[in-house]
Amino acid sequence: MHSYLFPIEMALLAFPFLAFFLTLPFAIYQYHKFGGFNFLRNVILYTFIFYLLCALLLVLLPLPAPDEVAKMTGSPVQLTPFKFVHDFLLHTVFIWDDPSTYVPALTQAVVLQPIFNILLVIPFGVYLRYYFRFSFWKTTLFAFLLSLFFEITQLTGIYGIYPHAYRLFDVDDLMLNTLGGIVGFAIAPLFTSLLPSRTKMDEMTYVNGKRVSYIRRLLAFTLDWFILSTLTGLLGILHVLPFKELDIRGGANFEQLWWLVLLVFLYFMLLPALTNGRTLGKMLVRIRMTSTISEKIRFRQLLVRNGLLYYVTLGIILLPQNPFFIDRLAPVLFLTVIGLAVVSSFVFFIHICINFFAKDRQLFYEKLSKTAHISTFKKK
Numbered sequence: 132m133h134s135y136l137f138p139i140e141m142a143l144l145a146f147p148f149l150a151f152f153l154t155l156p157f158a159i160y161q162y163h164k165f166g167g168f169n170f171l172r173n174v175i176l177y178t179f180i181f182y183l184l185c186a187l188l189l190v191l192l193p194l195p196a197p198d199e200v201a202k203m204t205g206s207p208v209q210l211t212p213f214k215f216v217h218d219f220l221l222h223t224v225f226i227w228d229d230p231s232t233y234v235p236a237l238t239q240a241v242v243l244q245p246i247f248n249i250l251l252v253i254p255f256g257v258y259l260r261y262y263f264r265f266s267f268w269k270t271t272l273f274a275f276l277l278s279l280f281f282e283i284t285q286l287t288g289i290y291g292i293y294p295h296a297y298r299l300f301d302v303d304d305l306m307l308n309t310l311g312g313i314v315g316f317a318i319a320p321l322f323t324s325l326l327p328s329r330t331k332m333d334e335m336t337y338v339n340g341k342r343v344s345y346i347r348r349l350l351a352f353t354l355d356w357f358i359l360s361t362l363t364g365l366l367g368i369l370h371v372l373p374f375k376e377l378d379i380r381g382g383a384n385f386e387q388l389w390w391l392v393l394l395v396f397l398y399f400m401l402l403p404a405l406t407n408g409r410t411l412g413k414m415l416v417r418i419r420m421t422s423t424i425s426e427k428i429r430f431r432q433l434l435v436r437n438g439l440l441y442y443v444t445l446g447i448i449l450l451p452q453n454p455f456f457i458d459r460l461a462p463v464l465f466l467t468v469i470g471l472a473v474v475s476s477f478v479f480f481i482h483i484c485i486n487f488f489a490k491d492r493q494l495f496y497e498k499l500s501k502t503a504h505i506s507t508f509k510k511k
Contacts, residue, residue, distance in 0.1 A: 138188035146181050162416035166340020166508030179258050190281045200297045207296035215245045215303045248307035256315020261323040274312020278305045343504040354412030399437045404430040417508040423501045436500035447475045
């Protein structure tokens with residue numbers, strides 16, 4: 132039993148790190164494809180990923196020492212179909228007319244191994260039918276391909292990590308795993324009858340997609356700065372810019388500070404003016420800035436809006452972290468700047484919290500510039 136529990140324990144330890152790296156791509160994908168974020172959909176997708184991780188580790192673990200694998204001999208391939216039946220008849224203690232042999236037989240490898248291979252892929256069939264809406268034949272094919280991936284991974288010694296295969300490539304495993312996927316497809320309605328259908332989840336997400344939440348805006352904000360930093364790095368490598376790393380604090384010299392001001396102007400003001408309120412990050416999550424007083428947002432409104440946000444608010448908050456000013460301000464003035472930054476950060480945070488629960492979710496720089504965010508997602 133420990134051989135089965137150990138891989139699951141390892142999956143429980145590894146999954147939080149995997150989920151952390153997948154959260155941002157998942158969120159981007161959902162906002163771009165469905166226009167919104169659905170909690171239940173994420174629970175299902177994360178459990179699916181956790182299942183795949185468990186299945187892979189159950190197949191691979193425990194890993195032997197490389198020197199032990201190097202000493203292994205014998206064929207790494209078993210291509211005789213239904214050999215597991217022959218092994219069962221040859222090695223089982225099971226006797227039809229002796230009930231006392233039933234339980235001991237269930238603890239034997241010749242019984243447990245085929246059952247394990249079937250059970251391993253049953254959840255896969257359930258997920259494919261319920262969430263991915265695969266047909267019977269498509270589910271059967273993908274169950275076979277999943278099993279083939281497992282077997283090839285073993286046959287190649289985890290793709291060259293080991294000198295040769297440390298587990299057997301078994302055609303019976305292919306058949307039993309595929310059977311497990313078919314069983315999962317057949318029993319899927321028993322497990323999913325209490326859950327909303329994929330169509331229902333999509334409709335719920337489409338409704339949420341009409342609203343531009345703070346999380347959606349924060350995601351666009353994060354994407355924009357990541358894209359701007361990446362573009363800055365590329366331009367620096369090509370020697371278009373005099374530096375390769377964008378420092379949002381303004382850099383250690385006056386030249387870098389002016390470059391930061393210029394890049395913010397080009398990306399957050401000029402680009403949206405040319406794309407009707409869109410930045411690259413906003414395009415990915417299907418939102419844009421719009422004017423509340425006219426059909427099209429004006430360049431002056433973008434200057435006021437993003438000037439107040441980036442040049443004033445974030446400038447005050449980040450000023451104490453700027454190496455150029457830190458070294459030049461007198462101690463009293465430096466403490467004053469830090470106090471102003473702390474107060475500004477606190478007030479801005481309270482402002483966001485209050486607006487989060489208000490019907491009108493416009494922040495101060497949006498109200499002053501008469502702008503707002505709207506969703507650009509349209510259901511196909």
